[in-house]
Amino acid sequence: MKTWREMKRFPLAVRLLLVNQFGVNTGFYLLIPYLATHLTENLGLSAAVVGIVLGVRNLSQQGLFIIGGSASDRLGARGVIIAGCALRTLGFGLFALGDGLAVLLAASVLSGVAGALFNPAVRAYLSQEAGENKAEAFALFNVFATTGALIGPLLGSALLLVGFRTSALTAAGIFAVLTVAQALVLPARKVEPSGSGVLGDWREVLGNRAFLAFALAMVGMFTLENQLYLLLPDGAREATGWDGAAGIVFLVGTVANLTLQLRITRSLKARGSRGRWIALGLTVMGLAFLPSAFVPGVVPVLAGALLLYIGVMVAQPFVMELIPGFGRPELTGTYFGIFYVVSGVAAALGNTAVGWAMDTGEQGAVWLPWVCCALFGLASALGVAWLHRLGALPASPAPDAPAAVRERSKA
Numbered sequence: 001m002k003t004w005r006e007m008k009r010f011p012l013a014v015r016l017l018l019v020n021q022f023g024v025n026t027g028f029y030l031l032i033p034y035l036a037t038h039l040t041e042n043l044g045l046s047a048a049v050v051g052i053v054l055g056v057r058n059l060s061q062q063g064l065f066i067i068g069g070s071a072s073d074r075l076g077a078r079g080v081i082i083a084g085c086a087l088r089t090l091g092f093g094l095f096a097l098g099d100g101l102a103v104l105l106a107a108s109v110l111s112g113v114a115g116a117l118f119n120p121a122v123r124a125y126l127s128q129e130a131g132e133n134k135a136e137a138f139a140l141f142n143v144f145a146t147t148g149a150l151i152g153p154l155l156g157s158a159l160l161l162v163g164f165r166t167s168a169l170t171a172a173g174i175f176a177v178l179t180v181a182q183a184l185v186l187p188a189r190k191v192e193p194s195g196s197g198v199l200g201d202w203r204e205v206l207g208n209r210a211f212l213a214f215a216l217a218m219v220g221m222f223t224l225e226n227q228l229y230l231l232l233p234d235g236a237r238e239a240t241g242w243d244g245a246a247g248i249v250f251l252v253g254t255v256a257n258l259t260l261q262l263r264i265t266r267s268l269k270a271r272g273s274r275g276r277w278i279a280l281g282l283t284v285m286g287l288a289f290l291p292s293a294f295v296p297g298v299v300p301v302l303a304g305a306l307l308l309y310i311g312v313m314v315a316q317p318f319v320m321e322l323i324p325g326f327g328r329p330e331l332t333g334t335y336f337g338i339f340y341v342v343s344g345v346a347a348a349l350g351n352t353a354v355g356w357a358m359d360t361g362e363q364g365a366v367w368l369p370w371v372c373c374a375l376f377g378l379a380s381a382l383g384v385a386w387l388h389r390l391g392a393l394p395a396s397p398a399p400d401a402p403a404a405v406r407e408r409s410k411a
Helices: 002-007 010-031 032-042 047-062 065-075 077-097 101-159 163-185 198-206 207-219 219-226 231-240 245-269 274-287 292-296 298-326 329-361 368-390 403-410
Strands: none
Touching: 002 101, 010 032, 010 077, 010 101, 010 163, 010 207, 010 245, 032 047, 032 101, 047 101, 047 198, 047 329, 065 101, 065 198, 065 329, 077 101, 101 163, 101 219, 101 245, 101 298, 101 329, 198 329, 207 219, 207 298, 207 329, 207 368, 219 274, 219 292, 219 298, 219 329, 219 368, 231 245, 231 298, 231 368, 245 298, 274 298, 274 368, 292 298, 292 368, 298 329, 329 368
């Protein structure tokens, strides 16, 4: 109930974007986790071809975040968000209707490009609309995203009893509804010219050393978040011998997110600088992996999952709040886009290291992947703490900005 009350404090556009993120994650996770099984068991594709289809989707999204961010700055975030959701509707629809390799590749490309468009655009729009309440807005954003990531797989597993096509059409239908809702509700905002071309914008952002250092320092957050879908579910299954144990990990996180996220963000926002809390959150995320490194069993895994979610709750809203502060407001979308490209590539390398540690650990060093993740988190925490000490991070917003500032942020 408190989440809904807090949600009502924001403009209608922000409320729609929060619900939109719930829908985006629900639609995504009810389909994508089951796509590989569909391609191999239902369509009889080889593992190599499945890898190509899934890899094309990831590459299309991760590699084009910068395009989505620049488009948001130049064309307006509203139109880019709508276009992204429309493309994902088409992409997921193709997964339902086609079984040829060309159609599957087209569906993967469209789905990936869609994410590359609306992910940075949504964050840029939310940042602009929320004004001085960015941290709270991104905290709510995290709540809705986490809830969607729990509901999606549960709904997907139920729909698979009918068939994969039903799942894909349902996911496409969710994105179609979101597309229409955004077109009807999201107000268009005046786009301020950046004063240079697209390449000039990219050079300006990439030339911001403090921003690039921050993006690289956040590799720990993205790498460890991804372990919610890799190492932690694997640990829960190993500890219980039950494939459904992975769902308990997500349930723990969703309940914690709904009850604690806003309280944590609001409490920390009033105390100290953002860099300090981001470093603390990353430290907690790293420490979350130590219980399972030394004590076998499901309880350490679930305790670690809870700590990981708490660390994310501490750090993530302030990370999102700080990103626009590195540069001019006219380049907010570009900053978000490049942030996700840089940190996404770095996190992919981090996940490769974790995967290697998991394979190596099977030979007798079961603690290795857990310690590896802990080191990732602590290294990122030290990086952010160092940037904070150097004064390289944007100044924390004032607790109570005047009304004039609030209005300018919405212009």
